[in-house]
Structure formats: C-alpha cells, structure tokens
Amino acid sequence: MTIGEMNIPKRTIMTPGPVEVHPRVLRALSSPVLGQFDPAFTDMMNDVMALLRQIFRTTNKWAFPIDGTSRAGLEAVLASLIKPGDRVLIPIFGRFGYLLAEICERYQADVYTMECPWGDVFEPKEVISEIKRTKPEIVAVVHGETSTGCIQPLEEIGRACRELDVLCVVDAVATIGGTDVNTDEWCLDAVVGGTQKCLSVPSGMAPITFNSRVEKRINERKKVERGIATREDIVLETGRLPISSNYFDLGMLMDYWSPRRLNHHTEATSMLYGLREGARVVLEEGLRERFSRHRLHETALIKGIKAMGLELFTEGRKKLPTVTCVKVPDRVDADLVRKMMLDDFGVEIASSFGPLAGKIWRIGTMGYSCRKENVLFTLAALEAVLIRTGASVSPGNALQAALDFYHE
Secondary structure (H helix, E strand, O other): OOOOOOOOOOOEEOOOOOOOOOHHHHHHHOOOOOOOOOHHHHHHHHHHHHHHHHHHOOOOOEEEEEEOOHHHHHHHHHHHHOOOOOEEEEEEOOHHHHHHHHHHHHOOOEEEEEEOOEOEOOOHHHHHHHHHHHOOOEEEEEOEEOOOOEEOOOHHHHHHHHHOOOEEEEEOOOOOOOOOOOOOOOOOOEEEOOOOOOOOOOOOEEEEEEOHHHHHHHHHHHHHHOOOOOHHHHHHHHOOOOOOOOOOOHHHHHHHHOOOOOOOOOOOHHHHHHHHHHHHHHHHHOHHHHHHHHHHHHHHHHHHHHHHOOOEOOOHHHEOOOEEEEEOOOOOOHHHHHHHHHHHHOEEOEOOOHHHOOOEEEEEOOHHHOOHHHHHHHHHHHHHHHHHOOOOOOOOHHHHHHHHHHOO
16 A cells, blocks of 8 residues: 655634644744754753743743643643642533543542533632632632633632632633733632644643642652652552652653753654744734734624624623634534535534534634634635525625624
C-alpha cells in the first residue's frame, strides 16, 4: 500500500476549538529544532513564562505550559494537589465539570458536586454557601463551558475561597486570550488554559499558572517523596494509598522550569516556538483590544443568526463571548446541516454533548478564526444549507444584518 503526500483541505474552522492557527505561529512551528538545554532554547522558556504571566494577568512566579492537551494541564494541577481523602467541591454546569469530577475521583478525592441545568450558571452566593457547608480543601470550577456556551462569574467565588483558606482551581481553557481572566484580582490559585482555542496555537500544550499557596501544598507533598514522611504515614492518616503521577508532577516540573533545569522530560521544542509566537501575537494586539474584537464578531454573528430566524440557546450575561450556541429548528437534522456545510462550503461548526446532542449547534469565534470574513461566510453557508434542507428561514437577512452592524 502506498500512502501519498498529505493534501490538507482548506477549511474555515468555526468550532469551539480547535481554531485556525495564526500564520505567524505556523511559521514559528517550522523553525529548526534545538536541544532542550541549548541556551537559545532555555532563553525561550524564560520568554514564554514572562509572556504567560501577562496573559494570565498575574505576578505568579510559576507560569509555564504542560506538554499535552488542555486536559493534561487540568490533570497536572489536580494530581499534584490532591491527597487521598481531600474534599473537592465542583460546581457542574456542563460537560467539562463532569471531567473535573472524574479526574479528582481518579486521584481518590472525596468529590462533592453541585449541579444546575445545562444553559445556566451558578449565582456566586450559591457556590460560596456550598463551600461553607462542605468545607473542601479545593474548589475546581470551569470558567467558560463550551458545551453550553456559558461563562461562570468567578470573582466573588475566588475571593471567598481565599478568605476561607480553600484553593481555587480554574479551567480557563475556553477563555484565556479571549475574554477577561484576572488571576490575581480574582484570587485564583491555579488557572489552566489551552493553546488550541483563543491563543490560536495547535493543540498540544496547556499553559498553567499557580501561586505560592499552591506551591506550598506541592512542596508539602514532596516530603513523602523525599522520605520525610512515608507512604505508610499517609495510609494511616487517610486509610488510602497515595496515588501520584510522574509525568504530571508539578513539583518535578517546577525543577525543570526553574534555573536548575533538572531534566524531567524532553520538551516539545516546536510547540514551545508556536506558543511563544502565539503569546506575542496576543500581547501585540493588546488584551483589551483582543477582548473587544471577540465581542465585536460575536455580536455580528448573533445579529445574523437572529435575522435568519434562528434562536440562541444562551443569551445575556451568562453567555460565553467566544462560543455562540444556536437552537436547531424543529424537524432539522443537525448533523446533516453540519455535514453539508463542511462538504459544500468547507465551513466547520460543532454539535454538542449529552442532553444537548442534536439540539444545538456551537459556533466558535475564537482567536484567529474570529474575523469578519469568517463570520460572514459562516452565516452564508448556514443559511444556504438550511434553505436547501427545507428549513424555514428568512433568506438574505442574515448577511445584511451582520453587514449593517459592521458598517454602523
């Protein structure tokens, strides 16, 4: 069997991730590979830490990527913090809250969950009340839930965690680089991002940051590894055997990202080039300006969707500005529409999960994909396919509504 050269089709990617990669990032990825301890490369590691601190809006000492997808970042933070029997509270308002719960359970935490209907978020006072009731060591919460297109307010929750001496761990995979994530101001102890969404870098790294409170807890766990405490001590205290990951051990990774450069794994050099350039692109644009751009194109998309005669699944303050969820009209095959958009126009949008599968489409306006031409092309493709499949829409209105907005 002969396998030919790759022929990648041209796509307009308007999913909640991955998104189109910025051309400058693609160029950076093609640079020659350096050794991981080459001074030119370790200088780049320091550059990346400095850039990430600005994007996370933090003065934390630690801000670096985990090699792996966004889930690797979540697991690295949680695996490094959780001791068997620790109480972890997880407010769940979509698919990725369940993922946090599963990760914590695998590391033998006692997981407490609270849930609200998909499409809603929690009032901060509800979460704070549950924190006071359950007295967890850790609160783990999703900031932007791409499965429902909702964003959870975090400022009051983070500050309450600080006052109650609870660690606040945040999944900001869908929000970092696209909307406000104020790590220090909101008193967030650890924040996990992703490269493949608003940063417009390929999937494969998970930028994280964490503060001295997290570092202290990690160093306390190191006592077991160094023989200051024993595994038997932990078993006697908790009744459970401690589980720890080597690859996701933040204690070892801190040694690697410190000036000591203690070897932990072979760093993904090309991906680090891409992240460095992607972070530079974000900061050159300016965080405020970038967030405004995401809001601008989100609004144009919404104007077009409503003018077409379609309904949004999520609106108002709880709506995630980087993902727009659209209700599938009655008697319309959601997957057929997506297939025709991809086959006939090269435009990709997403379905959803669980109770929303087949009921909504999810359209991302993230990073480099978040551009006027992409919004207009997506609206045109969606309208054309819906007309083709016999759906009741208002022909021609979507593009004119979006154009009216852009030309205001």
